Amino acid sequence: MDKLLTNRSAFLLWLTVSWITTAEADIALWQLGGSGLEWAEHDSVAILIDEITTPGAIQPIYIQPDRSVFSYLTNWGSWTPRELGYVDGERPRVSGNLRLVDGDSTSYLAPSSGASPDGRTFTFDLAVPVPVFSFGFYTPSQGYRSDGNSLREDVVPAYELYIAAHNPNEWRQIADVQENFRPVVRHQFPRQYVRFARYIRRLSRSLEAAQIEALQISSQEIWAKGQAYRGTIGDFEIFGEGVPLRAVYKTRIFDLGQKVNFGRFSWAATPLRIVDGEPVEAPDAPVSIQVEARTGIDPKPDIYYEFTDMGTRIPVSQQRYQDVLKNPSGAVNVNDGQGGALTLTTRPKPGIRAGIEYDQDNWTFWSVPTFESGQTLGLRSGSHLQLKILLNSEEFDAFVRLDSLWIETSPTLATSVIGEVARLDDPQPLRGVAEVEMGATTEFVYDVKAEVSAADTGFDALRIRTGGPPAFKHLEMGIPLRQVEASEVVESADGLTIRLPERLNAGRNELIRVVFAAEVFDFAWTFDGQALDSQSQSLPQPVQSGDVSSDIATNTLRVLASSTTQAEKIRDLRLSTSVITPNDDDVNDLLEIEYVLLGLPRTVATRLNIHALDGRKVATLAAGSQKSGLQRIRWDGRDASGALLPTGLYLLGLEVEGEATVIKRLIPVGLAY
Incomplete structure (x- = not known):
C-alpha cells in the first residue's frame, strides 16, 4: 500500500487538471443564449420570462401596475381535470372558463338559470407567486340580459374574495361583500406574493331576498321559469408590481446528435x-439562479400505454395516447399483467388509456438543483438533454438576468459503464440493497x-465517491476475477481513485x-463512480447502477443506513403504496404510513421527514404527540412550501423523540404522475 501511495504527484496533478481545463479538443462547450442557441426558439415552458428586452439573455418579466397579471401569462389550462402532462408550477390554471382571464369583457359567460348561484367558485393559479396588490372583476362593457337590462349594470350582488401565496389550502380572505352596487370591483391590499386567487358568489340577503325566500321552498323554483340569476362577470383582474418570486424557463428536449459525457454547468x-424606474446593476440583490437537468438516450422521457383485449398493457405512441385513446371510467380492480394490480375506472380493453410511466431505464430523473455556476450535476451520459431554470428573487424590485449558459461535453469513453455495491460480508442481501x-x-x-x-477510447482509472475517508483494501480484475496491483491509489477525504494496471478498451x-x-453517515448514500482517462482531457463517464454479475445481487450503487438500537422502538412500518401519484384521480393521491410504536414511557413528538436522494430535507410533517400502539401519518407529495415535488425516489425518515435521543426509521417511496 505504501508503494502505491508514495509516487502520486503526477496522478494528483492529472486529477486536478482533468476538472479545470476546457481548452483541450476533447471537450466542447454546448451553449444556450449569448452567441449560442436562442432562448426564445428553444423553450417548452416560459412562465413570466422576458426573452425580448435584452437580446441573447432572459430575465423575469417586471409586472407593471397598470396591466393585469393575467395578460402576462399564456397557455392557460383547466384546473380540473388536470390535463395530460401537467406539472405543478409550469402552467397557469383556472377553474372556470378561460374567457374569464382573456382581458376581453365582451367574451363573458352569459348569465344562466338553474341551480342557485350561491357558492359558485372560480379559482386562479398564476403558476408562481407574484407581487400583487389588487384582485377584482368587472361586468361586460356591452350587451343585454334576456330581460332587457344592460349587462354593464348587471352587478354581482354579493361575493367573497381570497388569496394564497403558496398553498391553495391556506386561503386569506380579502373581501366579504354582502351588498354590491359596483360594476367594477377592485379590492386592494398591501403588496404581497400571491399565486392563488379565489372568487365565491354569495346571495345578498338584502338585494336577493325574494330568491332566498324561494330557495327555502325549492332550490330550483325561482329559476324554473327561465329567469337567469343576477350578476354577470366580463373578466377578472389581478394587479401587481415587481418581479415574481421565481420565473420558470424549461427548454425543449435537445438532440445532441451522439451520446456524450457532461461536465460543468456554467x-x-x-x-x-429597479431604481427610479430603470434597471441598474446591484451585486447585493437577493437573487439566484437554479438549474436542473435530465438526460436520456431517446427523444421521449415518458412511456404511454394502451390496454389489450387481455387486460395487459402495451406501449403506444404519444400521439395515439393523446388523440385516439380514451380515459377510463367506472371502478374495477385488475391484474396489470406485470405482477401488480391496477385500480381502474372501466374494464380494460383496446382503445382505453392504461397510464403513463417515466422511462427511467432510458432517462434520468431531474438532477439535484445547482445554484452556483461551474458545478457538475452528476448527469448520466446521454444523447438527449433538457434543462429547467428558475430565476429566483426575494425582493419585489430585484431580479437576475441570465446572459448565457454553457455545458462541457465530450465523447463517451465507453458504450456503457455499470456498477453495483454490497457489503463484503453480505453480497446478496435479502432486500436487494446493502444495509x-x-x-x-x-x-x-x-x-x-x-x-x-472499437469507436470508444476506453479508460484506465476509477473514482468512487465515499462521502468520508475511505480505506482501500484491494483490486481485482479479469474474467474470472483475480487480485491485481493498482498502478496508483489516492485516498482523499471523501473519495477513492484507483489507476488500473491495464487500460480497458x-x-x-x-x-x-x-x-x-x-463509514456511511447519511440515511441513504450513493457510491457514485466515474470512469477516467488519464491519457486525455476527456470528461469522466459516470458509472450507472446495473447488474454486473451474479456475485452481487443489489444492482445499485446505493446503500441504506440506520441505527439498529433505535429502530427497535418502531415496528411493522408499512406504506399504503410504494409509489404515490398525486394527480387528483383518487388513486394513490395520498400516502398513508402505518407503524407500531413500542416501549414508549410516555407520549412523544413524532414527525416525518422527506429527503431527496442527495440527503436534502424537502419536507417535514409533524404528527403531534403519539403513544405506543398503532399510528398513522399521511403525506400528499408536497414539499415544505406546499408545491408538489418532482417525479423521483424519496426517502421517508420517521422520527420519534425518545428520552434522550431521536429514534429514526427510514424507508424509500416513489413519486410519479
Whole structure:
C-alpha cells in the first residue's frame, strides 16, 4: 500500500487538471443564449420570462401596475381535470372558463338559470407567486340580459374574495361583500406574493331576498321559469408590481446528435434592481439562479400505454395516447399483467388509456438543483438533454438576468459503464440493497463492468465517491476475477481513485472489483463512480447502477443506513403504496404510513421527514404527540412550501423523540404522475 501511495504527484496533478481545463479538443462547450442557441426558439415552458428586452439573455418579466397579471401569462389550462402532462408550477390554471382571464369583457359567460348561484367558485393559479396588490372583476362593457337590462349594470350582488401565496389550502380572505352596487370591483391590499386567487358568489340577503325566500321552498323554483340569476362577470383582474418570486424557463428536449459525457454547468448572469424606474446593476440583490437537468438516450422521457383485449398493457405512441385513446371510467380492480394490480375506472380493453410511466431505464430523473455556476450535476451520459431554470428573487424590485449558459461535453469513453455495491460480508442481501449501521466502518465490494466498442477510447482509472475517508483494501480484475496491483491509489477525504494496471478498451473488456472500507453517515448514500482517462482531457463517464454479475445481487450503487438500537422502538412500518401519484384521480393521491410504536414511557413528538436522494430535507410533517400502539401519518407529495415535488425516489425518515435521543426509521417511496 505504501508503494502505491508514495509516487502520486503526477496522478494528483492529472486529477486536478482533468476538472479545470476546457481548452483541450476533447471537450466542447454546448451553449444556450449569448452567441449560442436562442432562448426564445428553444423553450417548452416560459412562465413570466422576458426573452425580448435584452437580446441573447432572459430575465423575469417586471409586472407593471397598470396591466393585469393575467395578460402576462399564456397557455392557460383547466384546473380540473388536470390535463395530460401537467406539472405543478409550469402552467397557469383556472377553474372556470378561460374567457374569464382573456382581458376581453365582451367574451363573458352569459348569465344562466338553474341551480342557485350561491357558492359558485372560480379559482386562479398564476403558476408562481407574484407581487400583487389588487384582485377584482368587472361586468361586460356591452350587451343585454334576456330581460332587457344592460349587462354593464348587471352587478354581482354579493361575493367573497381570497388569496394564497403558496398553498391553495391556506386561503386569506380579502373581501366579504354582502351588498354590491359596483360594476367594477377592485379590492386592494398591501403588496404581497400571491399565486392563488379565489372568487365565491354569495346571495345578498338584502338585494336577493325574494330568491332566498324561494330557495327555502325549492332550490330550483325561482329559476324554473327561465329567469337567469343576477350578476354577470366580463373578466377578472389581478394587479401587481415587481418581479415574481421565481420565473420558470424549461427548454425543449435537445438532440445532441451522439451520446456524450457532461461536465460543468456554467453561466454568465447580472443581478439588477429597479431604481427610479430603470434597471441598474446591484451585486447585493437577493437573487439566484437554479438549474436542473435530465438526460436520456431517446427523444421521449415518458412511456404511454394502451390496454389489450387481455387486460395487459402495451406501449403506444404519444400521439395515439393523446388523440385516439380514451380515459377510463367506472371502478374495477385488475391484474396489470406485470405482477401488480391496477385500480381502474372501466374494464380494460383496446382503445382505453392504461397510464403513463417515466422511462427511467432510458432517462434520468431531474438532477439535484445547482445554484452556483461551474458545478457538475452528476448527469448520466446521454444523447438527449433538457434543462429547467428558475430565476429566483426575494425582493419585489430585484431580479437576475441570465446572459448565457454553457455545458462541457465530450465523447463517451465507453458504450456503457455499470456498477453495483454490497457489503463484503453480505453480497446478496435479502432486500436487494446493502444495509449498514450508520457511522460504523463497513467493508464494501464495488463491481464495475464496461462495454467498450472499437469507436470508444476506453479508460484506465476509477473514482468512487465515499462521502468520508475511505480505506482501500484491494483490486481485482479479469474474467474470472483475480487480485491485481493498482498502478496508483489516492485516498482523499471523501473519495477513492484507483489507476488500473491495464487500460480497458475494445480488446480488453474485463470485470473490475474494488474492495474498500468506509463509514456511511447519511440515511441513504450513493457510491457514485466515474470512469477516467488519464491519457486525455476527456470528461469522466459516470458509472450507472446495473447488474454486473451474479456475485452481487443489489444492482445499485446505493446503500441504506440506520441505527439498529433505535429502530427497535418502531415496528411493522408499512406504506399504503410504494409509489404515490398525486394527480387528483383518487388513486394513490395520498400516502398513508402505518407503524407500531413500542416501549414508549410516555407520549412523544413524532414527525416525518422527506429527503431527496442527495440527503436534502424537502419536507417535514409533524404528527403531534403519539403513544405506543398503532399510528398513522399521511403525506400528499408536497414539499415544505406546499408545491408538489418532482417525479423521483424519496426517502421517508420517521422520527420519534425518545428520552434522550431521536429514534429514526427510514424507508424509500416513489413519486410519479
